[in-house]
Amino acid sequence: MGDERYSISQAARCFNVPVSTLRYYDDLGLLPAAERRGNVRYYGHAELRRLALVQRLHHRGLVSLADTAALISDGPTDGRPSGRAVLTASIAAIKDRMTHLQAAQRLLAHLLTCPKADPVRECTPLRTELDHAVNEALGGLRSSPRRRPDRGAAGGADVWPGLPVHGPTDALRAGATVRRSPPERRKSMTDDHASSPAATPNAFREISPTTLADVLGRGQVMDAGIRPLWSTVPRVAGPAFTVRCPPGDNLMLHAAIHRAAPGSVIVVESGDLDHALAGGNVCAVAQCRGVAAFVADGLIRDLAEVRAMGFPVFARGVTPFPGSKEAVEPLNVDVRCGGVDVSAGDMVVADEEGVVVVPRARQEESLGAARAKLAKEAEESLDAWELAHRTRIDEILRDGGFVG
Structure with missing residues (x-):
């Protein structure tokens, strides 16, 4: 076991971390590869033990990355606190x-x-x-x-x-x-927007965008240009953390990844088809911080890295050219993405079928309607569906004067 070598992709997959994170650790001297074959890093059992220690200390929020480096450093600390002090x-x-x-x-x-x-x-x-x-x-x-x-x-x-x-x-x-006794109080501004405890991301993750589109209508479905950028992307569901980036600029998305709560879907209004809003490192940091996905009315870059780390991105495409970082905009304000108005806290559900936005005030109602629709479909046989379908289609054709 001690003589085996594992590629950086294998190590990242086994420890559920992005490949870019392992590269970053190598660059810091925190996790040097055992060997390199061409451009590919390989790790042995000793390096994997070191990675396991980093996960238990840093990834669980116990020790900062700098202090983790001091703890497992093989050489002088160069003025940094000693391992015992850390x-x-x-x-x-x-x-x-x-x-x-x-x-x-x-x-x-x-x-x-x-x-x-x-x-x-x-x-x-x-x-x-x-x-x-x-x-x-x-x-x-x-x-x-x-x-x-x-x-x-x-x-x-x-x-x-x-x-x-x-x-x-x-x-x-x-x-x-x-x-408790029902409270007698004036209605707060947030009451109309509070979602039911049952209308959670986990509950919406069980509902396909197709079913939600049937329930909500076209106005809550993003246009087909907003699509998953790698295949077999898992279905994601989470509250929207909204970002506005003027064309050519990506500053506020880079700010949002440090402010969005775990489980959030970061939704970006941009409309720029010339500059990338994010790349591999931004996606890696977002993934490490628990962001569920990016939904961007724009482009990203470093698609191979994003695909390798398994971070869901729904956008209009890719470009190698980055945007600038100059335009300061407010976060969590109303935005428009893929033709749909999105507010902070709206539930975003996305998979290979597309992206649907469930307004915060309609989440409980929409979830109940979607579940009822699925239950009805589960009880209906294909023969029964075919009979009802043909009857309906024939009726529409007859009313339209079709003969044949």
Whole structure:
């Protein structure tokens, strides 16, 4: 096993990372290849062990790439922190993160179990905690900030020990629902746009764009020029993170990959057929950060790299020439892509059949209609469909005066 060699493509596939990421690690000196045959890098068992360590430290967000390099460096650190110093600092950072996660868990548990209809307005312990957080943020600008018990050195401002959890904790662990009285409040601006908890990306991933097109109509289907740029692309579904790039410029897409939440589909308005919006490295970073796909009314480049890493891109084509990075535009504003108006949070569903946009306000309704349509089709035999189809077609022909 120790004498075997694996190509860079094999190593990337086995460890589920883009090929461009392994090249980047090699360039940094973090993961040198065991040997090269022509332009192809090959790795042995020792290099794969090193890659496994990098994955467990850096890819899981435990240690930065620079600190990972310091930990596994074979030579002098050149002024960088030693491996022992990195370990000590990383352990402290993880402990601090765990403290904040425990605080967040307690806050969520309180919100879930609080018997008040509107905890933020009506729950005294929560309001006290929030008022104290406001006072701390304002830096004591208020003349008489509310006082509270000492939090302790380890807790910091996020521990919130005063928040009670109402009801049995076993019920929380089991995911039980705590019933509250319906809140009496004015309708918020976001209520009309809130999607049902059932209308999730996973739920929409089970529905083909073809079925959604039948439910939503032509206005929500992008034109056929927006297509997958490599074959057998998997179906993707996710909330839109919208980007506007003027023709010839790609700055805001490059900014978006660092700001879009994991699972997002980045949708780009551009309309430029002369310059690439993104290349292999941009796609690799987006993939590493959990972006589900790009849907771009424009072009990309480095298609071979994008295909090799398996990152879904739906666009108008490819060009080797890059765009500039000058035009600053707002993110997550309404855009138009492939002839469809897209807002941030709309559900984008795409595969080899095309791209469909489900408006945020219609997601629950559309999902229910699509599921009902699929259930009806599943119960209908081909013979029954053929009979109904022919009857309908013959009726249309007869009404149109067709004879034959």
